[in-house]
Amino acid sequence: MSFLDWFRTPPGARLEALAPAHAPRVTRIHAAAFARPWDVPEFERLLGDRAVLADGFFLGASLCGFAISRVVLDEAEILTVAMAAEARGRGHARPLLAHHLDALVRRGARVVHLEVEDGNAPALALYRRLGFREAGRREGYYPRPDGTRAAALTMSLAL
Numbered sequence: 001m002s003f004l005d006w007f008r009t010p011p012g013a014r015l016e017a018l019a020p021a022h023a024p025r026v027t028r029i030h031a032a033a034f035a036r037p038w039d040v041p042e043f044e045r046l047l048g049d050r051a052v053l054a055d056g057f058f059l060g061a062s063l064c065g066f067a068i069s070r071v072v073l074d075e076a077e078i079l080t081v082a083m084a085a086e087a088r089g090r091g092h093a094r095p096l097l098a099h100h101l102d103a104l105v106r107r108g109a110r111v112v113h114l115e116v117e118d119g120n121a122p123a124l125a126l127y128r129r130l131g132f133r134e135a136g137r138r139e140g141y142y143p144r145p146d147g148t149r150a151a152a153l154t155m156s157l158a159l
């Protein structure tokens, strides 16, 4: 069975592994999606790391989103997932993550973990749709711009 069997890749879209050359575009998408952005050298290192799997969602020639995980033996951890703001809410993240999970299976991962801010509705819907279930909760983990703190949920999926 393939995760990608569940979701249609839209016409004109392609799913492809990312390389260090994609770091500048990945950095821009990440910076627009997260309060604490990572820089280009950080993404260059990650995308060149043999233990890291990175997949991109392209519409035409344009990289619109990515999923990046680290694999250690038979366990994977999703490090970051984001879609460019203008490409969100169109169902694109589902085939992206499905393709990424298939790649993790091929790499030998048997279980995948991630961490997400409680209240991040699109991310929680995406992960639940792909079969992730809550495994734990860390209260007061993420600082919010208003000075309050949000809980982190840990989720996992047996592949």
Ligand SMILES: CC(C)(COP(=O)(O)OP(=O)(O)OC[C@H]1O[C@@H](n2cnc3c(N)ncnc32)[C@H](O)[C@@H]1OP(=O)(O)O)[C@@H](O)C(=O)NCCC(=O)NCCS
Pocket (backbone or CB within 6 Å): 033, 034, 081, 082, 083, 084, 087, 088, 089, 090, 091, 092, 093, 094, 095, 115, 116, 117, 120, 121, 122, 123, 125, 126, 129
């Ligand atoms: C999380 C993210 C990658 C989802 O990408 P997307 O392309 O908008 O997601 P999709 O359109 O494929 O939808 C995935 C699910 O989220 C739901 N969803 C999308 N936008 C939503 C919104 N604003 N509120 C609630 N649910 C939403 C969809 O309905 C779908 O769930 P379903 O399959 O049960 O219908 C995107 O919102 C993003 O980049 N967010 C900023 C970065 C981030 O938070 N990353 C995750 C950190 S752990």
